[in-house]
Amino acid sequence: MKKRPHIFTRLLGDSKLQPFVIPVFSVVCSLAAASIVLLIIGRNPLIAFRSILQGAGLLPRGSYSAGKGMLTDLLNTLSALTPMIFAALGVTVAFKAGLFNIGVSGQMLFAGYIASVTIGYSDLPAYAARPLVLLIGFACGALIGALIGLLKHRFNINEVVSSIMINYILQYVIGFFILTRHIDPVSRQSVAVSAAARLVPQSVHYGTLKGDLPLCILLAIIVAFILRFVINRTRYGFDLLAVGANPKAARYAGIRVGSTVVTSMTLSGALAGLAGVTHYLGYYNSIQPKSLTSVGFDSIAVSLLGNGNPVGVLFSSLLVTVIDKGSTYMSSMVKVEREIAAVITGLILLFSACGAYFKYLAERNQLAATGEPANSEKKDDGEGDA
Amino acid sequence: MAEQEYIAEMRHITKRFPGVVANNDISLSIRKGEIFALLGENGAGKSTLMSILFGLYEPDEGELIIRGKPVRISSPSHAAKLSIGMVHQHFRLVENFTVTENIVLGLEPTRRLLGLLPYVDLKTANREIAELSRRYGLEVEPTAVIEEIGVSMRQRVEILKMLYRGAEILIFDEPTAMLAPQEIEYLLKILLSLREGGKTIILISHKLAEIKQVADRCAILNRGKLVGLFDVADTSTQQMASVMVGRELAPEEPPPPMEFGAEVLRVDKLNVLNIDKFPVVKDVSFGVRAGEIFAIAGVDGNGQVEVADAIAGLAKLHSGTITLAGTDITGASIRERTELGLAFVPEDRQSTGLVLDFALDRNLALRRYYKLPINVRGVLNNRAISDDAVGLIEQYDIRAGRGGATQVRSMSGGNQQKAIVAREIETGAGLMIFVQPTRGLDIGATRAIHRHILDQRALGKAILLISLELDEVMALADTVGVMYGGEMTRIAPLSDLSYDEIGAYMMGVGNSAEVTE
């Protein structure tokens, strides 16, 4: 108690700076850790990180093949960014309600698959197909989310366990249908969806360059702002936050905790569904059977890093997507396996998870500074001579 | 040699917490074999001082001398080595362990299976505990599981825990807070017999009568300072009381007589089951009229809280009906009840009454945020939330560093409770339920809450008060219902009941049977 807080803790502990300092700290720590790994295997981390930025289209590469340029890479990154934002927003909504949606990948797969077989394989024109794809994605994700929410509400099943089980079930069942009905014998993926249904038109001309047109990125950004408004300024947001912060008090206040759990999980699933269609019918145009995309898991890191703030999520999504997108190029430039991107993301996640500790330190520091005795310190003490 | 007279001495102890000096230069000497009482209001520094002796805190200044030797007590286990033991106000027992397992935890006797594999020898342990319990007259069932035994036996288990560790200095932190009057008598007898057995006892309390009854000497703390040290035999309780509070304290005025109005709440044959489907409220029926304070008295865990929860809609009822202002609310949702005029100050302010991570203004809006003027077509009017908060903070004297934006977590218990009371009163409900409204509050805060309750009564509200403090029931109630074992065993106007009579009903013995405990 008497020890003066370390400068380091003070910086991290300042409650006003916290939302910025902790994520930056997490990122710096994980990059430092990754640098150590790179140094151990004899690679130059600076070159590695530069090539990540080059690969993601944020820095120019040394050379480009015909019709490609930095813009091409950037547009490609943006079309990968879209599902990441949706997915991370999904995770964030659940977090706010005190829930952990680790089933985003499964919800994405389900939404992507249903949208593919219904709209993707139809010959609807683009103006009808694209909105329908989004709508179906939204609905399918919502369906799975609602199921997880109901299992939690009705049967008290931890949402982490149930969503993992549902992930596996969807992965195998959808894999089975793809393998038996929709398999492309050459690519060993599902048959490609029609160009009209695809949310990211390909090979659009930008002057001399050709590249993707990531249509939904704007939608993703708008959704982030809407979500922020819903959470902070609406009655539903109040319910959601109260349930997340203290379900007992929420119930006491007359909030229907169960239905809030179900609706928030449904909303979370719906956003994951949007992530699914922008991934499988946007960034890609087919589904690899029997596998789940890592986007769903990375989105957890993104959400934690974004500190539960939908707008913060926009920035953290960009960071994680850049690391992921740039890793292929980095892999070829510095001869290191591209899976290091996942390791970096994992490390970011690890350091972000310690955020609660920094907040705790901050609370203690605040105490020392203001002299206001925190009541939680004597919660059970009845008397509480503080 | 004179030093030897004292088994424990505290010299110039000072302990600071951020913003507070909890103990300010306190010096005390405790004689071997005496019952030494430590008296003071909530927040006076008693628990901190004893926590220092028990090794939970280290003092910032001053020294401890145990049996003539200066020591630094670094942890409870170190204290145990110096044969200092403490019974905390909230028991520290493992619920799914037996009595014996709890007592021996940390000092388990072991044997070796086939001379090889060590195991905890519960058979021997059970025997030892039975023997120990006989020696000190502390009746316990060694093989009973804690979750199945009552408060009084749990406390005896805590005492045996200390004795098993060979404690010579026994610290009791508010040991009578959770007990019925007759159980208190029994405990006080135990204390006397422990003293007889040569133990030194430090008794933390704010109940003067008990101190007068058993203690040899008494130290009084006020705001962290030692303000008095008396031989109990030579001092009147009035003297002690005025020193404790630091001023002459007028006794609380009894509530003025009221004309009761129509019945606002009617509870009929209420039955509630707990999670294990075990009945915790059995066929309870009563009514509360406008302008009446109906107090439910009882020892903790006899179904009172469940009655309140069932009325508020927080607990599911198994059978029975509840009527509020003529409307059957048996199956109504919590919000419907709020709308019909039910306000509720819950037992646990931190886990139920407040969202600690929310700002004060949002907590004050917790009962109203869904209505106009705050909720305008689904969107919250933040201005309305903060304006309301400013008004309530002012009106109810809620002290919060940053006004409505203060995180409730950082507020003191008294101010948290004021915030809840303010919010509930502001609902304007015809029925107000208070569960343990003054638990853990100092006299000032307690009196403020009592005034609010009486003001509401004067306004003609029906009030249901649930309190474990019999004194509080006696001070406020118009009508008393006593609960024991889930049943309401007696309902009568306060004027028809004596303190001892209520105590007997709280023990489940009525006024005919003898108290056996």
Next chain:
Amino acid sequence: MDVVIIDGLSYALPLLCIAIGGIYSERSGVTNLALEGLLGAGAFIGALFVAFFGGYFPTGSLPLMFIAMACAMVGGALYAMLHGLLCVKFRANQVISGVVINILAMAITVFLTRQINSTLFKSSDKIQLGVSPRFDVPWLSKIPIIGAVFKSVYPFEVIIVAVVAIMWYILYRTRFGMRLRACGDNPHAVDSAGLSVQRTRFAAVMISGALTGLGGISFAYSISANFSSSIYTGAGYLAIAALIFGNWKIIPTVGACLLFGLARSGGYRLANVLALPSSFSDLIMILPYVLTLLVLIFFSGTNRAPRALGEIYDKGKR
């Protein structure tokens, strides 16, 4: 029938080992959703030993396998320290920590497996282990029907049975076990008895890692015959379901794991008997997961988790 029992046991026992790891952690009060990651990390360390030193042993060598198992236990325990550190020291949300540990384990083990393979062995993305040899228990395996239990037994099954018995004894009969269980119910009682809650919980989480690592390498030596990302099949989560089903007690959890194992092998057998095409095996694959959900639907409500599970214990609070 024999096949069902033989395959069922060889799946159920590693699962049980993992589930008991989970019980140790959760009975001490630390929620452990990290089992999936722990089993991968443990198996990876075991496989790493084989990758580097396997050449010095004859093929199919039993000592090699035993050493690999020991390494897996050590690896699992060491990696579990991370969960312990996050939950016990850094006050992280235990659920989040568990999931973080899983994601990180997958990332690191897959990355390292590839990196090591490509730089040192110039081979694929797997570490080959081969399938462990099996044996029949003399006499006992001749008994009709029940004899199948003793037929084609993997050595690790014997080890696991022994480990389970020892772990049962430790949890319910020894001082350490008693204190561990106390930590999960009321840590304040443990603290006031002069024992360290933090240390006990930390130890419990490490034991959890060791047992889970053993379970993980057993899977690697039987089902997949190698170490690769295919080790992550959700067995860690199945184990969690099993221990909830078993009400956080060892003996009922044994039953839960046997049920899962036999359902799985029974399903495969059924597909075999009905001569379904191989793609249908994917549908059979979902059996354990569906079963888990059903089990949870029926038992989650009635079962009681340890009272202090998931609570951050803060000594300073008192």
